[in-house]
Amino acid sequence: MTGPTHLSVTPGASRSNIRHATGHLTIRTMAQDPDGARVGLMATRALLLSGDAVRIEVDVAPGAWLDVVEATGTVAYEGDTPSSWTVDADVGDGGVLTWAGMPFVVSDEIATHRGTHIRLHGTGKVLMQEKLVLGRAGQTGGDLTTSLDAHDDTGPLQVEYLDLRRLARQMPGVFGNLRSMDTVTALGWTPEPFGEPDAGTTGPGETYFPLNRSGAALRWMGLGRFRDELCDPTFAAWREDAMHNFRRQRAAQRLRHEAEPGRREDGRVPAGAIMASAAEPNRRARQSGAPSM
Structure with a gap:
């Protein structure tokens, strides 16, 4: 049985300290500074096969930053045994985790679950993008369920469960004949919407909504190709916003330390x-x- 992929980052004197353990995926460092790193996430074999249970554990230490880049998309292939993809992330006080997901494609004749568990501490921040596709070319897609369970030191930030199994998504007002969904989620702060739609409005297949506490989400749903001019620029703008605040806080800390x-x-x-x-x-x-x- 393949164990989880583990990744952790802590600040260092001249460069950050990165530790990882290879599971279904492995890590390659792309860029690094004293506070954090950008890493590539690559599969060690074909994924996601029937019966696979992929687990990724991420630990961002207080005052560190981590940017995760998925090298390719993931296909949940058909089979009799359900598969799963789970991310479990812990972000310390003042830390920042950003993760731009590549398309997650659900083939016909497979049941798969994609779950995300997030724990924020202090002023930690998380920004994640999730792209879901029902079916490969010429397919309608199998049974997909997704979950997001995000908490901070006070309590829940966002708890969501989506049932996109074949029978459920055909019910009125659920998903209908749509095939694609792109979601950008910010936790730990509430960034302003980038471009359209305006705050509190819903356009065709798109919604921006601030969370009840600290966070915001932008979601697009459509028939085919992703509307990259909406969600991708939003992720980039929100990431720059999170990192700008991070750099400012770290600069202030260094000035205090130097004094x-x-x-x-x-x-x-x-x-x-x-x-x-x-x-x-x-x-x-x-x-x-x-x-x-």
């Missing part, structure tokens, strides 16, 4: 400086108590 005497480049205080600082009050006390000559 503290003895602090090293990585933000830590050497042991000698700590001991000297602790001894300073005793030295001053001895000087003040010494008899005058």
Whole structure:
């Protein structure tokens, strides 16, 4: 049985620390700085076969950033045994996780589930894009269910379950004969809509809605090709918004650290400086108590 793919990132002195374990997928570092990295996510074999249970575990440390790039789309192939694709992400205080998903295609004669579990801490932020396609060329697609369970330190941010199985999606007001859905979800802050539609409005097959707490979502549904001029630019704009705030906060932290005497480049205080600082009050006390000559 193939284990989960695990990926973690923590800030470092000259560059961030990336650790990963290969499962159904493996990791390649594309870019890196002291606070985080952009990584490519690539399959180690054909995915998603009947019976596959792919699991990806992501841990973004406090004050780190991680941008995940999927190398290719994923096809859930036909078969008798259900398959699944699960992402489990934990983002620390001040961290940022961005993930632009490639198309997830559901073939005929397969039941598959795509689930996402997110835990945010403090001022952590997550931005994810999910592209779903029902059926390959000439197909109508099998049974698909999706779930999103996102929480922060206070409680639920967004909890969603979509039943897009063949019988359910033909019911009035569900999905009808549509085949594609593109969703951009921001959690931890509420970005403004990019371009159309305006906030609180619904265009043909598209909806922008701010969440009840901290977050927003843009969703497009259609018959065929994705409306890339809407969701892709929105993801790019929201990612820039999240990273702009991240860089500003990290710059302010570095200025505070540099103002503290003895602090090293990585933000830590050497042991000698700590001991000297602790001894300073005793030295001053001895000087003040010494008899005058």
